[in-house]
Amino acid sequence: xxxxxxxxxxxxxxxxxxxxxxxxxxxxxxxxxxxxxxxxxxxxxxxxxxxxxxxxxxxxxxxxxxxxxxxxxxxxxxxxxxxxxxxxxxxxxxxxxxxxxxxxxxxxxxxxxxxxxxxxxxxxxxxxxxxxxxxxxxxxxxxxxxxxxxxxxxxxxxxxxxxxxxxxxxxxxxxxxxxxxxxxxxxxxxxxxxxxxxxxxxxxxxxxxxxxxxxxxxxxxxxxxxxxxxxxxxxxxxxxxxxxxxxxxxxxxxxxx
Amino acid sequence: xxxxxxxxxxxxxxxxxxxxxxxxxxxxxxxxxxxxxxxxxxxxxxxxxxxxxxxxxxxxxxxxxxxxxxxxxxxxxxxxxxxxxxxxxxxxxxxxxxxxxxxxxxxxxxxxxxxxxxxxxxxxxxxxxxxxxxxxxxxxxxxxxxxxxxxxxxxxxxxxxxxxxxxxxxxxxxxxxxxxxxxxxxxxxxxxxxxxxxxxxxxxxxxxxxxxxxxxxxxxxxxxxxxxxxxxxxxxxxxxxxxxxxxxxxxxxxxxx
DNA sequence: CGTGTCGTTGAGGTCGCTCAACACCAGTGG
DNA sequence: CCACTGGTGTTGAGCGACCTCAACGACACG
Numbered sequence: 001x002x003x004x005x006x007x008x009x010x011x012x013x014x015x016x017x018x019x020x021x022x023x024x025x026x027x028x029x030x031x032x033x034x035x036x037x038x039x040x041x042x043x044x045x046x047x048x049x050x051x052x053x054x055x056x057x058x059x060x061x062x063x064x065x066x067x068x069x070x071x072x073x074x075x076x077x078x079x080x081x082x083x084x085x086x087x088x089x090x091x092x093x094x095x096x097x098x099x100x101x102x103x104x105x106x107x108x109x110x111x112x113x114x115x116x117x118x119x120x121x122x123x124x125x126x127x128x129x130x131x132x133x134x135x136x137x138x139x140x141x142x143x144x145x146x147x148x149x150x151x152x153x154x155x156x157x158x159x160x161x162x163x164x165x166x167x168x169x170x171x172x173x174x175x176x177x178x179x180x181x182x183x184x185x186x187x188x189x190x191x192x193x194x195x196x197x198x199x200x201x202x203x204x205x206x207x208x209x210x211x212x213x214x215x216x217x218x219x220x221x222x223x224x225x226x227x228x229x230x231x232x233x234x235x236x237x238x239x240x241x242x243x244x245x246x247x248x249x250x251x252x253x254x255x256x257x
Numbered sequence: 258x259x260x261x262x263x264x265x266x267x268x269x270x271x272x273x274x275x276x277x278x279x280x281x282x283x284x285x286x287x288x289x290x291x292x293x294x295x296x297x298x299x300x301x302x303x304x305x306x307x308x309x310x311x312x313x314x315x316x317x318x319x320x321x322x323x324x325x326x327x328x329x330x331x332x333x334x335x336x337x338x339x340x341x342x343x344x345x346x347x348x349x350x351x352x353x354x355x356x357x358x359x360x361x362x363x364x365x366x367x368x369x370x371x372x373x374x375x376x377x378x379x380x381x382x383x384x385x386x387x388x389x390x391x392x393x394x395x396x397x398x399x400x401x402x403x404x405x406x407x408x409x410x411x412x413x414x415x416x417x418x419x420x421x422x423x424x425x426x427x428x429x430x431x432x433x434x435x436x437x438x439x440x441x442x443x444x445x446x447x448x449x450x451x452x453x454x455x456x457x458x459x460x461x462x463x464x465x466x467x468x469x470x471x472x473x474x475x476x477x478x479x480x481x482x483x484x485x486x487x488x489x490x491x492x493x494x495x496x497x498x499x500x501x502x503x504x505x506x507x508x509x510x511x512x513x514x
Numbered sequence: 515c516g517t518g519t520c521g522t523t524g525a526g527g528t529c530g531c532t533c534a535a536c537a538c539c540a541g542t543g544g
Numbered sequence: 545c546c547a548c549t550g551g552t553g554t555t556g557a558g559c560g561a562c563c564t565c566a567a568c569g570a571c572a573c574g
Contacts, residue, residue, distance in 0.1 A: 082418045086503060090418035104414060106407035113414060132400060142399045143389060149406045150363035156413035157361060157370060161339045161347035163420040164464035168530065199553060207421035212530055214554055230538095230553080246343060425562070456521060466563060471522055487521080487570090520571085527564075537554070544547085 021045045027098040031072055032126065032144060040138050047130045050074070053122045060101070060115040060123060067105035069127045073097050076121020077196040079205075080113045091205035093155065094118070094197060096182055100126075103149045118196040163207045166246060171206045172216045173244035176226075180235060193233040220244070278302045284355040288329055289383065289401060297395050304391055306382045307331070311374040317358070320371050324362035326384045330354050333378020334453040336462075337370045348462035350412065351375070351454060353439055357383075360406045375453040420464045423503060428463040429473045430501035433483075437492060450490040477501070 022033050022045050032048075033041055053076075054060060060071055063083060078095045092113055095101050105111040106128075135141040162171055176193065184190040195202065203213035217233075220226040225241050227234040235241060280298050282288065289301065310333075311317060317328055320340060335352040349370055352358050362368040363385075392398040419428050433450065441447040452459065460470035474490075477483040482498050484491040492498060 082414050084418060084422065088422045090414075090421045092414050092417060103407055104410045106403050107411050108404075112411050135399070136393075136396060139393060142392070142403075146363050146399075146403060146406060147365075149403060149410070150360055153361045153406070153409055153413065154364050154369050156410065156417065157339050157347075157349050159417060160349060160413065160420065161341060163417065164347045164461070165341065165345050204421070209531060210553075211532085211555085215530095218554075455519095467521075468523085468564085469562060472562095475522075515574100517574085518572090520569105522567105522569075524567085525565090527562105528560105529562085530559105531561085532559080533557090535554105535556080538552085540549100540551090542547105542549080544545100 022048060025074075027072070027074065031098055031124075032100070032131075032141075032148070034144060036138055036141055036144065040141075043134060043138075047127065047134055048072075049125045049127070051123055051125050053120055054117040056117055056119050058117050060117065061105075061111045063111050063114050065111050067102070067109045067111055067128065069125045070100055070102040070131070071115070072100050072124040072126065074122045074124055077118045078115050078121060078123075079118055079197060079201055080115050082113045089204065091197075091201055093159070094179075094205065097186060100148050100152075103152050106149075118201075168206070168208055168212050169216055169219070169244055170246040171208070172213065172220070173241050173246070175202075175206060176233070176235065177238075177241055177245055180238075191235045191238075193235065195231040195233060279305060282331075284329070284331065288355055288381075289357070289388075289398075289405070291401060293395055293398055293401065297398075300391065300395075304384065304387045305329075306384070308380055308382050310377055310379040313374055313376050315374050317372040317374065317380060318362075318368045320368050322368050324359070324366045324368055324385065326382045327357055327359040327388070328372070329381040329383065330356050330358070331379045331381055334375045335372050335378060335380075336375055336454060336458055337372050339370045346461065348454075348458055350416070351436075351462065354443060357405050357409075360409050363406075375458075425463070425465050425469050426473055426476070426501055427503040428465070429470065429477070430498050430503070432459075432463060433490070433492065434495075434498055434502055437495075448492040448495075450492065452488040452490060 021041075022031070023038075023041050025031065025033075033044060036044070051071075060078060073095050075097055077097075078101060080092045080095065080101060081089045082092055083089050095115075101115050102111065104113055131141075131145075135145065162174055166174065179193055180190040183193065197205075199210050199213050203210045206213065217226065217228045220241075221228045223240065225235070225237045225244065227236055278298075279288070279302050280295075289305075293301070308328075317335060330352050332354055334354075335358060337349045337352065337358060339347045339349055341347070352372075358372050359368065361370055388398075388402075392402065419431055423431065436450055437447040440450065454462075456467050456470050460467045463470065474483065474485045477498075478485045480497065482492070482494045482501065484493055
């Protein structure tokens with residue numbers, strides 16, 4: 001094909017990525033900048049660094065390595081995993097754009113889990129030493145950091161409740177509904193889910209084996225709740241999905257509590 | 258007995274409790290004061306309030322209520338639980354002296370879990386608005402707060418890995434070894450464990466039913482690993498307990514990672 | 515001594531795991 | 545073009561760990 005060689009195009013694409021600011025970011029109000037003034041935003045831009053995109057399978061950080069920065073998912077998705085000493089691995093979470101990962105490393109300045117890209121993904125790197133120093137001068141930033149850390153705790157608690165008390169079918173239903181809600185928060189179609197993780201990773205997250213997860217997808221499809229095509233999931237019947245989940249949707253939670 | 262009536266004794270005992278300072282506290286270096294200077298300790302004492310002791314079953318805070326303070330266990334023990342909408346409850350953790358509870362409420366200023374005393378217990382109440390204001394003037398205090406929140410995340414991740422990938426027997430073994438380590442950190446005998454929670458609460462924490470937990474205690478006793486007398490547990494063979502736990506003790510963890 | 519709670523033990527059922535085979539797809543090389 | 549290969553996902557058969565249901569013992573309390 002008569003296309004001239006373009007040796008500069010790909011790096012310049014990266015530079016474009018690198019130049020994006022917090023102010024212009026679509027994730028503006030989900031991320032760190034939420035609740036800090038517009039004049040501090042510029043200073044935040046000077047701290048936050050965009051890293052070059054990671055491909056599927058590339059690790060953002062590994063357990064045991066020294067903690068230096070928090071990361072905010074900008075595009076794509078990640079999984080965090082905890083390795084047991086017997087070689088087994090537990091998937092702790094899947095992370096979509098706007099979510100911050102790395103909080104578990106603050107305890108003793110060492111990453112305790114692994115973070116790995118599930119697809120081609122980009123992150124903002126937030127060097128902790130600098131954000132720490134910056135936060136002493138910006139009232140509210142520390143509070144916001146702790147709020148975000150607290151969200152992680154809440155998320156883990158819900159994950160724990162799911163693992164401890166729910167059956168396989170309920171777990172998958174809860175997961176899909178949860179993912180759908182997160183899609184909605186990102187202004188994506190909540191009924192059209194593109195799974196970025198493999199069945200194995202998904203099953204592991206749910207505390208199941210692949211075969212069980214696979215059978216559940218089939219069962220949901222036969223029940224007319226989902227339409228499943230490999231990693232393309234479409235939710236056809238939210239009400240019945242809630243039934244499968246075994247409890248009312250989270251919107252009722254406040255009222256019931 | 259010729260002892261004069263003492264109507265003031267019990268309240269004065271409470272006052273004694275109330276008067277104890279962070280400086281004099283035995284939990285000094287496990288708690289908030291760790292890593293802040295001695296002169297700020299006095300100011301911290303002015304913020305921290307001791308609450309009157311709670312009896313078994315009394316709730317420290319309930320899910321859905323407004324977040325006002327973090328709590329540090331001073332004596333006794335607590336459980337935190339998350340209620341599902343179907344009436345089920347998941348035990349999220351057991352909390353010994355020196356541990357801080359309530360971090361999950363920072364996300365949106367509402368407690369998301371319940372905290373309940375497992376025995377007669379006392380706590381220090383740390384009003385968050387005041388510690389928040391104080392922390393802006395004391396460098397390092399916020400950092401310490403985040404470190405403690407991060408420890409909670411690490412703890413939950415380990416709990417998750419246990420629930421997701423381990424069998425019943427391994428779960429109980431891991432739990433007992435973990436409890437033993439925490440006893441050691443509190444300078445208690447690590448082989449002599451006094452369980453403050455019921456079998457039901459323990460089983461729930463492990464994602465099992467009471468009967469299974471009970472059978473496991475019997476099995477461990479028959480194997481000569483434990484001596485079990487209701488809530489009095491003595492660990493007779495740490496090495497075998499580690500075998501049952503299915504992986505090397507946490508002291509090897511750093512090296513393996 | 516009756517009552518209630520808690521913990522233990524037994525019998526039986528079942529959900530999810532194990533093991534195994536197969537379908538599907540992409541990439542590779544003849 | 546097709547065979548071959550490896551990775552991923554689905555399906556089936558059988559089994560076992562854990563749950564369910566039920567009864568009983570130990571202990572505290574009135």
